[in-house]
Amino acid sequence: MAYGLGVARGMLVTLKHVFRPAITVNYPEQQREVPVRARTNLLWFEERCTGCSTCAQACPDGCILVQTSPRPDGTLNIDRYEIDFRICMYCGLCTEACPYQAIQAGGRYNDAVYVFETMYRDRDALTREAQTYLGETGGRYPNGQTQDAIPLITSMPTARSRVDVAGTGGPFGPQRLPGRHVRE
Ligand code: SF4
Ligand code: SF4
Numbered sequence: 001m002a003y004g005l006g007v008a009r010g011m012l013v014t015l016k017h018v019f020r021p022a023i024t025v026n027y028p029e030q031q032r033e034v035p036v037r038a039r040t041n042l043l044w045f046e047e048r049c050t051g052c053s054t055c056a057q058a059c060p061d062g063c064i065l066v067q068t069s070p071r072p073d074g075t076l077n078i079d080r081y082e083i084d085f086r087i088c089m090y091c092g093l094c095t096e097a098c099p100y101q102a103i104q105a106g107g108r109y110n111d112a113v114y115v116f117e118t119m120y121r122d123r124d125a126l127t128r129e130a131q132t133y134l135g136e137t138g139g140r141y142p143n144g145q146t147q148d149a150i151p152l153i154t155s156m157p158t159a160r161s162r163v164d165v166a167g168t169g170g171p172f173g174p175q176r177l178p179g180r181h182v183r184e
Pocket of ligand 1: 042058059060061062063064083087088089090091092093094095
């Protein structure tokens with residue numbers, strides 16, 4: 001093989017790409033649109049959550065903490081819901097286990113932090129993330145459902161079946177609701 005042929009071929013490839021439009025973007029000034037179903041992060045939607053703890057049981061890393069207390073009507077009050085993203089491996093098993101799709105894959109990918117401990121997110125931090133997401137998507141969840149589609153009426157008086165839709169001006173989350181549910 002003639003000397004320098006490889007270099008010439010390499011330069012040819014470079015030249016071809018010089019005249020093509022760039023496929024990169026100037027991050028962070030420019031950002032690509034993230035596909036709706038991208039598994040970028042975890043979002044917990046308080047208004048969908050019943051406090052059943054299935055997600056916590058499914059998590060192999062044990063990074064989800066759910067603490068509940070019973071209400072007189074048999075539903076659960078969510079006292080604490082926390083995710084330790086320091087040890088989360090984003091496997092998505094919690095999202096598959098949740099019967100109500102209250103925890104879903106999605107949301108922002110640019111959540112790098114300076115302080116490691118801030119990756120431990122409590123209920124307030126998780127709710128802020130979720131509300132920001134819903135604000136940006138006009139109330140559409142990562143699974144494609146809209147807030148209008150929930151709460152679904154179920155045969156059981158779960159917290160989910162009696163909460164108001166989040167983000168409509170009123171309080172949200174079962175823990176802020178009165179203990180007694182009046183079905184319409
Ligand atoms: S994504 Fe995986 S590791 Fe992270 S909280 Fe869910 S189940 Fe646990
Ligand atoms: S996120 Fe889903 S699985 Fe976890 S406690 Fe809430 S309803 Fe249950």
